[in-house]
Amino acid sequence: MSSWFDYTINGLIIGNVYALVAVGLALIFGVSRLINFAQGSIYLVGAYIGWVAVMQLHTPLPLTIIVVAAAAALVGLVIERFGLRPLQNSVRIAPLLATIGISFVLDQLVMLTFSPNPRALPSQLPDVRFQLGGGTIGPLDLLIAGVGITSALLLFVFLRYSKLGWAVRAASQDRDAAMQMGVDVNRVNQAVFGIAAALGGVSGMLVGMYYNQIDTAMSLQATLKGVVAEVVGGAGNVPGAVIGSLLLGLVESYGVAVFGTSYRNLFAFLLLVVVLVLRPNGLFASTRQAPPEPLTGTFIAPSRPLRIPRWALAVAAAIFAVLPLFPVSFYVLQTLINAWLLGMLALSLTLVAGTMGQVSLGHAALLAIGAYTSALLSLTLNVPVGLAIVGGGLMSAALGTLLISPSFRLRGHYVSIATLAIGEIVSLVILNWESVTRGPIGISGIPPLTLFGYDLISPSSVYWFSLAVMVVLALLQGRLLTSHLGRSFRAIRDDDIAARAYGLSLNRYKSLAFIFGGFAAGVSGGIAAHLYSYINHETFNTQQSILALTVVILGGLGNVVGAIVGSVALVGLPEVFRIAAEYRILIYGIVLLLLVRFRPQGLLGTI
Amino acid sequence: MTSAPEALLALSNVNTFYGQAQVHFDLSITVARGHIVCLLGGNASGKSTTMKIILGLVKPRSGEVTFDSASLIGLSTPQIVRRGIASVPEARRLFADMSVRENILMGAFVRNDRDAVAQDLDRMLTLFPKLGQRLAQRAGSLSGGEQQMVAMARALMSRPRMIVMDEPTMGLSPLYVDRVLELIRTINQDGVSVFMVEQNASLALEIAHEAYVLQTGKIVLSGPARALKDDPRIRDAYLGGSEAA
Incomplete structure (x- = not known):
């Protein structure tokens, strides 16, 4: 029987996976005030690209990660360029609906290409478990934690020290003012969608490896979990999204420990509703933030x-x-x-x-x-x-x-x-x-x-x-x-x-x-x-x-x-x-x- | 009108619409190189839209906008900024969660000469000495007057040939109003042309070379600031009675 330690590790690992999705959502929301409902589809695409890489191309793990990140980023760029940029000057509901449409198209394309049947996605890692404290931890847990922490560090360095990163931060705080500083908002959007998609795709691949199974139902679930984590952390808040994800992972894991697996998602959505009702700006929202969506x-x-x-x-x-x-x-x-x-x-x-x-x-x-x-x-x-x-x-x-x-x-x-x-x-x-x-x-x-x-x-x-x-x-x-x-x-x-x-x-x-x-x-x-x-x-x-x-x-x-x-x-x-x-x-x-x-x-x- | 030296910025016969509503009617404004030009007008006269036209945030339906004899029509805002126009937006619009230093450096976004940018940052700190102690602070935590200083420093960091300012004295304490006007004059003496939109006519006319008065989208009055200050129509409309600040 699993110990509390195991449930904690499990919660943090799953939280790490959610974080990869939620950070992308937060970046996109920050820059374009848009909740990207297609994020889960990119995660799905990532999982299947991972499958193709591992099973068909037999790539080694590091190369698999790079292939998945690059291919998913490409999908993100295509979505931004052809799905969303043409809608820049239309009403605000338009991009929201567009991401919903894109998500359905992507999911169906994956389903038609690979069939809806689940597939195994082996992790290529040795199947050993190390004793640690009161429980065990495996190499895949360490890989997921490593990818999560590395991505967070890279993202931090990018936002803090690169010129494009500055542009992303400026645009997410005041888009018009950023333009008046010479920031090309289209490039910022591109960067953000590319990064979000790369992270989302890698996340999908890691989850597939974690459960050694991928199927097309993953997409909607990932979008939902990512959105929950992002909103819990405060929409558009990147560090908040990470903390919200870890919190979500832990809440789910402990919920499963007490009530059983079928309650996992129930806890996730209850957490969302509670946060939306009590703190709609998220747990870490700063007070200066305007109420969401002022211009209906x-x-x-x-x-x-x-x-x-x-x-x-x-x-x-x-x-x-x-x-x-x-x-x-x-x-x-x-x-x-x-x-x-x-x-x-x-x-x-x-x-x-x-x-x-x-x-x-x-x-x-x-x-x-x-x-x-x-x-x-x-x-x-x-x-x-x-x-x-x-x-x-x-x-x-x-x-x-x-x-x-x-x-x-x-x-x-x-x-x-x-x-x-x-x-x-x-x-x-x-x-x-x-x-x-x-x-x-x-x-x-x-x-x-x-x-x-x-x-x-x-x-x-x-x-x-x-x-x-x-x-x-x-x-x-x-x-x-x-x-x-x-x-x-x-x-x-x-x-x-x-x-x-x-x-x-x-x-x-x-x-x-x-x-x-x-x-x-x-x-x-x-x-x-x-x-x-x-x-x-x-x-x-x-x-x-x-x-x-x-x-x-x-x-x-x-x-x-x-x-x-x-x-x-x-x-x-x-x-x-x-x-x-x-x-x-x-x-x-x-x-x-x-x-x-x-x-x-x-x-x-x-x- | 006096014969101005050489036009740096010129709007000619600009007509702007928001949907069906016309905002500008054959608007023509010239900013001479090295001058401070002020656009006066009440609420809803189309002042802020004029700023947006110059910065490419709003596209006019007809008319021409030229900067240094080259047309700005069809250029994006970032492209216009790269031509040498910097902006101090209405209500300052700082990047509230970034530090003061980051805000000022954002002004140099279009530049790639790192060393010179670092020097310019030091120059800003001599021009705005108060900001020196605030560099690491969140820009959103500054007072309105301090934020205005940051916004001006930020605009100067791109080494612009012209700065456009939307109501730079709005919401500031009288002390800061004088300070801001003084700084605008200093900036101008360093060779930067200034185009500013103001509601506070008496203050603006103190420092401007020329001024235009906009009323529901039409220029109703223009000329050298000194002449306008004594113009009875301006006095009645803006400077009369308790309105004078």
């Missing part, structure tokens, strides 16, 4: 929305309503049912992210809450399915709002981080709360859809039911947007300080938006549960959150009709073009990138 007004692209006449909408609704009366294939109906379900989720997200300006990256959690509530109500309490779905919606509204409420005072990127973490927490609670959720086994045998005693078995009845629910939700939301309440939401999005000065209570309005949005998403999840008849903690994952976000951006933030059009387009077009499932997420990522670059206001415009 520029966060979302302003535009003139496309007005679609009511009769056109009515005609479109009527056409879709009578569609099952014609001889259309089951396949078409099935696709459209998926579109309607995604449409409800998109309605929810477009309200929260578009109208209210809270860009949620954990929206799938609302689906999960609705789905589990509805499934369990109908299975264990024999509640009629129709009522159970409403129950799911209400539970999502209540629980979702409650969970998000601690982060109501956050803005911009921080909301995205918090929602991402909350989404993960929900999924981890579902995984670990076995007495209620049946844990990793999931819930099977969920009764099919019924309404007032009638079974909705035929595809057309399910189709009509989901279409009707979505249309009702859309009409309600449209009404909401034109009301006083909708105006208040937009006022808070555009300038929350001014809105507050006019007497609007941020907490109340944000709650209302999440309650309404939570209900729509919960209903969607509930219907899905009865449709699938089996759900588990992975049914509603981050990919769905990102898909919903892409839909919302495609349709135009805050745009109700846009959300539905976006859903039909993103669910339907891959079917029309018969794109194989494994390429779809790649396509979504590319769509997101193209939208951000060329039409940030979406097809129908921001409302």
Whole structure:
């Protein structure tokens, strides 16, 4: 049995690995006030380059490290040059969305190249363990510690003594002033992305060696852990990121020691939420620091929305309503049912992210809450399915709002981080709360859809039911947007300080938006549960959150009709073009990138 | 207007827009070599935007900006700085977490002559003796007046031919205001041209050679500072009553 000493060593080693990711995030945040959600993808790329080097090229370890660092740095430079630099003068949400898109594209490219199956990544180090104090330590532990400390020293020397390092520090404190000293900010960005990517790539390789396994799921986890460590240390604070990482490593390791492995991530995200709520600027923030994201007004692209006449909408609704009366294939109906379900989720997200300006990256959690509530109500309490779905919606509204409420005072990127973490927490609670959720086994045998005693078995009845629910939700939301309440939401999005000065209570309005949005998403999840008849903690994952976000951006933030059009387009077009499932997420990522670059206001415009 | 010696910086017929709103209307300003030129104007008159145009932080929609007879249009801010224009930004904008020494040396970022830079640092310490004891301190911890000294030293470190200053006396105690004006004069006597934006007309006209008055994006008055000081329109607008500092 491992000793506390071993858990401490393990925590510090893992912390070292997180530090390599978090330092890169901190450098990038410092210079461009951007949380690079693609950092984990570079880490993934690093791990696979390491695999190619070790297994195919048979490079010795020192050369492997250099190859991985160089190749990852190159990826970082490409991301900076082609993904982010063109967005320099666009709204602030654009680079954030771009890094999300880039991360999906990179992950999928790795998956398509190497297959999603895990691979072994041997460390090439002798498998011995040295007795030390009350525990043991291996050569790989020493290697990771050595790489961590060496990188920290090199980075320190670079920032303190090189001209480019000075430029990086100056630009991270005052970008405009640095330019007026003759600092070329593009070069600084390049340097920072190159360094961040090199560190991230090496980190991925080391983790792969540490567990002797690499797989494509590493990417999102690494981004999340890196972001947690960076925010704990204070966004943009490089030494803070190192300390935050070590702290995170220790918290996780001790958490695992006490509660078991499946609680590891739960501790990480709880730490994040606690820090975000109590000290959103991080544990080591200096007092002079301005509150994060002061300018929300520029966060979302302003535009003139496309007005679609009511009769056109009515005609479109009527056409879709009578569609099952014609001889259309089951396949078409099935696709459209998926579109309607995604449409409800998109309605929810477009309200929260578009109208209210809270860009949620954990929206799938609302689906999960609705789905589990509805499934369990109908299975264990024999509640009629129709009522159970409403129950799911209400539970999502209540629980979702409650969970998000601690982060109501956050803005911009921080909301995205918090929602991402909350989404993960929900999924981890579902995984670990076995007495209620049946844990990793999931819930099977969920009764099919019924309404007032009638079974909705035929595809057309399910189709009509989901279409009707979505249309009702859309009409309600449209009404909401034109009301006083909708105006208040937009006022808070555009300038929350001014809105507050006019007497609007941020907490109340944000709650209302999440309650309404939570209900729509919960209903969607509930219907899905009865449709699938089996759900588990992975049914509603981050990919769905990102898909919903892409839909919302495609349709135009805050745009109700846009959300539905976006859903039909993103669910339907891959079917029309018969794109194989494994390429779809790649396509979504590319769509997101193209939208951000060329039409940030979406097809129908921001409302 | 008197016939100025030779134009170092010239803005001619500059029109600037922020979205739909026009900020500058056919703006033309000349800074003669070796002169101190002051741009006066109230809030929202377009003063700070003029600074941003010169530094390339904002691009005009039409018009020409030349420095030493070469156009600055299309150049990036770092390129413009390398041409010999240094800036003392509004509210000083020091690198708060870097030391005073690092801040001053950042001013020499465009230079590669290490030894000369070290000499210039010493020169700054004779020009701003107070900073000598503060070199290792975080720049953010200095008082406003001291920060202004650092900002000016930082600007001089690039050995500029011209310094542009955005409201150098803003928020300073009367003691420091006099000191700053004195230093601007000294800097100018060392051969550096100065273009400054000021709200405090009476002070600015004390040290300027020429001045321009900007009102909602248009130059409404210009000429030698001495003449303007006695101009009744200036007196009414800026120097009248209790407004005079």
